[in-house]
Every structure is written in C-alpha cells, then in structure tokens.
Amino acid sequence: MRTLLGAATALALAAALLGAGTADAAEPADTTWSADLGTAEAAGVTVTGGTARLAGAGAFRAPATEGAADGPLLPTGLLTFPARDLPAPTDQVQADLDGDPGGATVDVRGQRAGGGWTEWLPADAAGAVQLPQATDRVQARLVLTGGAAVRGVTLSARPAAQSVEGAADGPPRSYRVFATREGLVGGTTSNGHVITDRDVFVALPSRRALSTNGSSDYSVKVCAPNGRCAFAPVWDVGPWNTRDDYWNPADVREEWGDLPQGLPQSQAAYRDHYNEGKDQFGRDVLNPAGIDLADGVFWDALGLTDNSWVTVEYQWTGTSAQLTRVVSDVAAKVLAAPDAAARVVGLAAGKSTVPVQCRLTSAVGAFLQIGVNQFLDAAAVPDAAKVAPCPGAPAREAASRSPTKAPPG
Structure with missing residues (x-):
C-alpha cells in the first residue's frame, strides 16, 4: 500500500512539473488596457460625461468645394492618449471602440529602440494596426469625425515573435517639392495649435507624420534655393490632400501608390493632369504644393x-544622426560657422528636432554641427557636453561673418 501511494504521488508530482513546464513555455498573453479619455490630449475634441465628441468645427479644415468619390473633408478631431509601456514587445495592436463610433477610428505608433517613433498608422476595418517593427512602447490616438460619440477605447497588444531591434543606420529621405505659405494667423492647426504671428512649423499632406501640439516627434529640414534652411515640426495637415504620405514607398503609402516615391499627388495632378487634375476631394489643383510653411519658416528662416x-528632409525617416530637441521656446539661429558672429543661414524652431552630428569647442564658445556649414550654439541643446567632438574640425575663418539680412515684412 505504501508503495502504491508512493508511485501515485510520484506520478502526480511528475504531472504537476510537466504542467508547470508547459505553462512556462506558453506564449505570453496579450496585454489589454482601457484608454483614459479624461487624460488624453484633445485637438478639436471635447470629453463630457465620459463621452468624446467632435468640438465645434474640429481641428481639420474642410475643403472649399466638394466632389470626388472620396467625398468632402469632414471636420476631424484627435484625442491622443499617453504612451504605454508593455511587458513584452508587440507588432500588432487591436483597438475596439464603445459607444456610437460612426466614422471614428484609432491610429497607433510604436517607439523605436533609438527613441524615435514610427509614423502613426490607422487601424484597418477590423480595428487592427500592424506596426512595421516590434516595440515595447506604443501610443494611440482616437480620430473622430462627424457625429461620432465614443465612450471607451480598449487596446490590446499582441506579443511579437521578434525582439525590439534598432533600425540600420541611414540618412533621412529627402525630396524636392513645391512650398506654399500657410499664413492663417489666429487659425487652428490639425494638432490643436493656435497659429501665431511669425509662427515656425510646417504642414504635410498626411496625419501619419503629425506631431502632437508642442512636440517635435516629426520634424523636417527645409532648404530654399538661396541656401537658407529651417528646422521645424510638423503641426498641420495639408496642403490639398490629407492621405498623401508621398515620402513613403508604394507598399506603405496610404494613397496614390502608383506614383513614384517622393512625388506629391498635387504635383502630379498639376503638372501631368493626374486624377484629372484634382485632389482627393475633387478640387482643381491650382499649384503643385507638397508642403505648407508657416510665416516664420517662409519669411524669417528661409527669406522667401x-x-x-x-x-525637404523628413527627419524621422533617418537614423544616421542623433535627433535632439532645441531647449528654447523661441527659434535658434543656424550659423554658417561655429562662431556667434557668423552669418545666419537659417533657424531652428523652438522645441524643434535637429540632427546633431558633433560638437566643436573653441575660444569663442561651444557649438554643435547640424549640417554642412550649419551650426547651433551648444546652449540651445540639452546635454550638449555629451555630444562627441567633431573629428579634426578646422577653425573657421572670420570671412564667414557677414551682416544678417532682415526678413521681409
């Protein structure tokens, strides 16, 4: 009897150990959480009584005329939730909405190993978002249109098979496009920013690269034919289209994937009568603009x-330089040489992202190189002392100094 009990006990113990081993080997479960509507950053959205609705006309501007199969541009607002750290890497997030969502949807992005973010990607018809790479930190935003009313947003991250890895080094994508002046002082951008006089930001025709208000997660470097350059965040959507991320390859581009990478749909419509010369809303395209510039970029930084x-360099698409934010709320001068008296060749918007290459210290101070013959005072960037020195950088001659021209207007 004692022997039989001992055998039974051993079998039970073996089964328990086997079960424990099987459980340990099981794949980790999905991470599910409810987004807090009350703590989200609103742009054109109001949350009352626990329900999110479009506020007034919303953050996105409607087109002047209607037409096209896609219909008019509906007033649209954004509700951006705080970023979420995950216990396991994910490359797919499921979003489920509660209430009367109507045309509401969710965008999701993931933080890369180097600290930058992927672009915002919209959920498909089933509410799923496939991220381009595994990440252990995600962020979501609710996109509201029309009369949609959302009481809750539930997000679920599926564990990824691969680990979080950094992207291979590479320069940012760069394309030559037509730029127009946005103006509209006193108006509201797509991220909820109220446009001020001589403001410093840009608009691109896709919300995939739209920074939240006051941030510079998506910034561009814009250089004019006169050699002057601006570093500025993307705070608005436009001109012309709202789903034309033309800087992306065809298999990623949200619309107009039959066009060459780097060619805005508006440019093809204006120049080649593509889409019968109309934008996505059926409006006749009157110029080939692929970027809009706020007045401070247009006049002060570029001297246009x-x-x-x-x-235009789309900085978030590259990994070859360290992207660092400018400390000040006001624009910093971009200098032709590491000398405070050097010729001013552009501006870096307050809180904008700049691609820091190296640090140069001399008798006249410390400066950071952010491009060819482009320097910032090191005081404009946090932790500048930690930046690696420029290898064998020669002293710049005083000949690079010249009076700064006053901006037009």
Whole structure:
C-alpha cells in the first residue's frame, strides 16, 4: 500500500512539473488596457460625461468645394492618449471602440529602440494596426469625425515573435517639392495649435507624420534655393490632400501608390493632369504644393518672398544622426560657422528636432554641427557636453561673418 501511494504521488508530482513546464513555455498573453479619455490630449475634441465628441468645427479644415468619390473633408478631431509601456514587445495592436463610433477610428505608433517613433498608422476595418517593427512602447490616438460619440477605447497588444531591434543606420529621405505659405494667423492647426504671428512649423499632406501640439516627434529640414534652411515640426495637415504620405514607398503609402516615391499627388495632378487634375476631394489643383510653411519658416528662416521649390528632409525617416530637441521656446539661429558672429543661414524652431552630428569647442564658445556649414550654439541643446567632438574640425575663418539680412515684412 505504501508503495502504491508512493508511485501515485510520484506520478502526480511528475504531472504537476510537466504542467508547470508547459505553462512556462506558453506564449505570453496579450496585454489589454482601457484608454483614459479624461487624460488624453484633445485637438478639436471635447470629453463630457465620459463621452468624446467632435468640438465645434474640429481641428481639420474642410475643403472649399466638394466632389470626388472620396467625398468632402469632414471636420476631424484627435484625442491622443499617453504612451504605454508593455511587458513584452508587440507588432500588432487591436483597438475596439464603445459607444456610437460612426466614422471614428484609432491610429497607433510604436517607439523605436533609438527613441524615435514610427509614423502613426490607422487601424484597418477590423480595428487592427500592424506596426512595421516590434516595440515595447506604443501610443494611440482616437480620430473622430462627424457625429461620432465614443465612450471607451480598449487596446490590446499582441506579443511579437521578434525582439525590439534598432533600425540600420541611414540618412533621412529627402525630396524636392513645391512650398506654399500657410499664413492663417489666429487659425487652428490639425494638432490643436493656435497659429501665431511669425509662427515656425510646417504642414504635410498626411496625419501619419503629425506631431502632437508642442512636440517635435516629426520634424523636417527645409532648404530654399538661396541656401537658407529651417528646422521645424510638423503641426498641420495639408496642403490639398490629407492621405498623401508621398515620402513613403508604394507598399506603405496610404494613397496614390502608383506614383513614384517622393512625388506629391498635387504635383502630379498639376503638372501631368493626374486624377484629372484634382485632389482627393475633387478640387482643381491650382499649384503643385507638397508642403505648407508657416510665416516664420517662409519669411524669417528661409527669406522667401514667394512660393518656391525647396528641398525637404523628413527627419524621422533617418537614423544616421542623433535627433535632439532645441531647449528654447523661441527659434535658434543656424550659423554658417561655429562662431556667434557668423552669418545666419537659417533657424531652428523652438522645441524643434535637429540632427546633431558633433560638437566643436573653441575660444569663442561651444557649438554643435547640424549640417554642412550649419551650426547651433551648444546652449540651445540639452546635454550638449555629451555630444562627441567633431573629428579634426578646422577653425573657421572670420570671412564667414557677414551682416544678417532682415526678413521681409
């Protein structure tokens, strides 16, 4: 009897150990949480009585005329939730809405190993978002249109098979596009920013690269034919289209994937009569603009007096330089040499992202190189002392100094 009990006990213990081993080997469960509507950053959205609705006309501007199969641009607002740290890497997030969501949807992005973010990606018809790489930190935002009323947002992150890895080094994508002046002082941008006089930001025709109000997660470097450059955050959506991330390859581009990468739909419509010369809303495209510039970029940073072709670097698409935010709320001067008296060749918007390459210290102070013959005073960037020194950087001659021209207007 004692022997039989001992055998039974051993079998039970073995089964328990086997079960424990099986449980340990099981895949980790999905991470599910409810987004708090009350703590989200609102742009064109109001949350009352626990329900999120569009506030007034919303943050996105409607087109002047209607038409096209896609219909008019509906007033749209954004509710951006705090970022969420995950216990396991994910590459797929499921979003479920409670209430009367109507045309509401959810965008999700993931933070890369280097600290930058992927672009915002919209959920598909089933509410799923496939991220381009595994991440252990995600952020979601609710996109409201029309009469949608949302009482709750439930998010679920599915564990990824691969681990979080940094992207291979590479320069940011760069394209030559036509730029127009946005103006509209006193108006509201798509991220809820109220436009001020001589403001410093840009608009691109896709909300995939729209920074939250006051942030510079998505910034561009814009250079004019006169050699002046601006570093500025993306705070608005436009001109012309709202789903034209033309800087992305065809298999990623949200719309107009039959066009070459780097060619805005508006440019193809204006120049080649693509889409019968109309934008996504059926409006006749009157210029080929692929970027809009706020007045401070247009006049003060670039010294433009009319719409112009410019070269744009989409900084979040590159990994070859350290992206660092400017400390000040006001624009910092971009200098032609590491000398406070050097010629001013552009501006870096307050809180904008700049691609820091190296640090140069001399008798006249400490400076950071952010491009070819482009320098910032090191005081404009946090932890500048930790930046690696420029290798064998020669002293710049005083000949690079010249009076700064006053901006037009």
